[in-house]
Amino acid sequence: MQWAEAGYPIYLLGRDTDELQRISTDLELRCGVKVWHKQFDSNEHTGHAALVREIADQAGAIEGFLIALGYMGDQSTSETDVAECEKVLGTNFVDVAVLCHACASHLESLETGWIAVLSSVAGDRGRMSNYVYGSAKGGLSVFLQGLRSRLQKSGVHVLTVKPGPVDTSMTFGMSKLPLLCPPEKVASDIVRAVAKRKDVLYTPGPWRLIMFILRSVPERLFKKTSL
């Protein structure tokens, strides 16, 4: 929305057509920009490249991609349920990685633009309470490091966003989440980080320090924590 407020046209992709319609109308009325939307299934990996071309044909030159795609799942279910485990790993890592490649080759040919991808602080260290989700996000963060390096030559910028818990429907009702952050704050941090071409964004900021400390704890000790 902050990009729409700044006057950028927006192309929305998502699962729920009703919601896409509702959000598009809102952005158009509120911000006076053109907003397109299309239903999208992140599972259909082979269709991603064609989809990116379609967006470019319809909306014109694409300045950048914001990929906020994920599935929290349930850690304890994933431990015993293969399908749930595959879904968490697949949605958070495979789907996003494949989509990133589709976006990357498009921008590579234009030799400009940016890709901002939502990873998570959960990917910085495996914890017993959330390691399935965390490992997919961790894999994604590594993937993005490589992609950033590859695209750097063609002038395309890759931003890894590592938010802490955000006050969304995913976290609503969970008690006592540390530093629960409003989504608007995450959004404005992302907008600023894209403008400044930052590589990795921790949002809100204190997570950079917290994760640094958590990463520094020796595994011998860390494995005994119940985090």
Place this chain on the structure above:
Amino acid sequence: MEQLAGWGNFPVTEANLVRPERLRDLVPVGDSVIARGLGRSYGDAALNSSGTTVLTTKLDRFVEFDATTGLVRAEAGLSLGALLKAMVPRGWFVPVTPGTQNCTLGGCLAADVHGKNHHRDGTFSRHVTKATLVLASGETRVLNQSDPLFWATAGGMGLTGIIREVELQLIPVETAYMQVKHVKSPDLDTTIELLTDPAHDAQYTVAWIDCLASGASLGRGVFMAGDHAPKSAVPLNREDPLRLKMKNTKPFPIDLPGFALNPFTIKLFNAAYNSFQGRRGEFLSPYPSFFYPLDGIDQWNRMYGKRGFVQYQFVLPAATAQIAMREVLRRFSEARRASFLAVLKRFGAQGPGLLSFPTEGLTLSLDIPMSSGILEFLDGMDAFVRNHGGRIYLAKDSRMGPEMLRAGYPRLDEFCEVRRLVDPAGRFSSDLSRRLKLCP
């Protein structure tokens, strides 16, 4: 379970909260449900300790806007602030606004809020052309002003259903500025005269009163009048008269300890506010500082500390208002039940909302920090207000009794009749409706 309170931080209760993000999920859950927006009602109107509280704040989308007529339709969780932010640059303003922009369209309709222009433009509901209501059955109904359910919903404190969408007629403005006039008043008679005298009238009028003044200066204060500034009144060096530079709000950092508030500090605060607002004569003011001076301090309610406060707002009918108001002020002044803010306003004629608060006369609202004996003191005040034909504002109330409600709101039975048709089991209920035994 979470701790939840209204803006006055009194009372505090346990709350079972849900927060739908998709329109289709906005449905009543369980046997007792109440909708809650941005939580700016002061008491227990949006609290439901024996059921579910549905937060509407994520359902805040614009749905339709006609740039030629200024008719806007939006989801009820949209705040006035967000509406103004989008619409003022296009030359439109909300027709009625309370003293904060951090309230939702649904909340404005449910409390049928009023503003400084009530004497001219009536309450919020007058400008609502349509409202979509989710009923106890889960069914959705579109209401317009010819529907009795509309007038039960306007001022109905969420007890007829969950308001899903509101269609509102905006008013055109040429600039984002107000032409403001301040006049100091030495006593109550002068203050009331300023509010009534056509020579001083404007679209928006209100008076600030120093509650601690007594004797001859009882009711002294500042009369404030404002109109939307036409283009010609705004200096040409302002780039676009419809655009303001938005300032960030500064949050009030902590709950102040109780001892920080005593009649002396409040007197100091009042004096400071007096000299700030006491800018004399006529001047130009950006609309937020005219309408929302307190929104500049996010969570200013924390000034009153953990124990919270009561905002006591009542209206007295025109016939008795002047004499009775003097007595009320005298009692507050004598009891030192001090207040940061006391606001006096003249209301115009009553609207058709069955539980809508404003009636023709004078309304006074005061912040009263919680302290021992305060509830008994206010019970005494209630009796006085009731004896003089007055009533208390439900959106502010946290403590009056059922008899006070019944005496003040003669159309209560009509309200309950309409409500029974759509919600026979009383599924929509709140701590307020139970405390007041609203429709037994």
